[in-house]
Amino acid sequence: MIFDPGNPIVALCAEGIGKNDLSARVFYIEKAWNSASSDMEKCVSAHFMGHVINNLSEKLKWQHLALDFALKPDNLQGKQYLSTLYLHIGKSYLDMGLKMRASEYLQLAYTEALHIENTKYNIKIKQGILAAMQKLLIS
Numbered sequence: 001m002i003f004d005p006g007n008p009i010v011a012l013c014a015e016g017i018g019k020n021d022l023s024a025r026v027f028y029i030e031k032a033w034n035s036a037s038s039d040m041e042k043c044v045s046a047h048f049m050g051h052v053i054n055n056l057s058e059k060l061k062w063q064h065l066a067l068d069f070a071l072k073p074d075n076l077q078g079k080q081y082l083s084t085l086y087l088h089i090g091k092s093y094l095d096m097g098l099k100m101r102a103s104e105y106l107q108l109a110y111t112e113a114l115h116i117e118n119t120k121y122n123i124k125i126k127q128g129i130l131a132a133m134q135k136l137l138i139s
Contacts, residue, residue, distance in 0.1 A: 016028025016048065042066075
């Protein structure tokens, strides 16, 4: 798994993602966000919040917030997830019809993906980047 399942913040986010009800999802992930004490925990909880929010502007806000925490100088672990974060930001811009911004972030995702191992999760991210780039080209 990409995130440490033994971390209580990650566990709260995972529990939230597993809920069927949107308000329950938000409840658990918001609890994780409010309990997060490190840049990585803030990055993770913001990223998960970006997954569950339906409003595209809010989704994008949370994904950018996750990226901000990933890019903090002391967050060395966060740098490992840049391809994922760039992908989700790019997809959000694409969903909003902002193709130039989407292209910018998808290119960043692609560049970051060139430097990550081919684990099961990373292959999924790479496939997601290529799918989003293809969607961008045909839209």
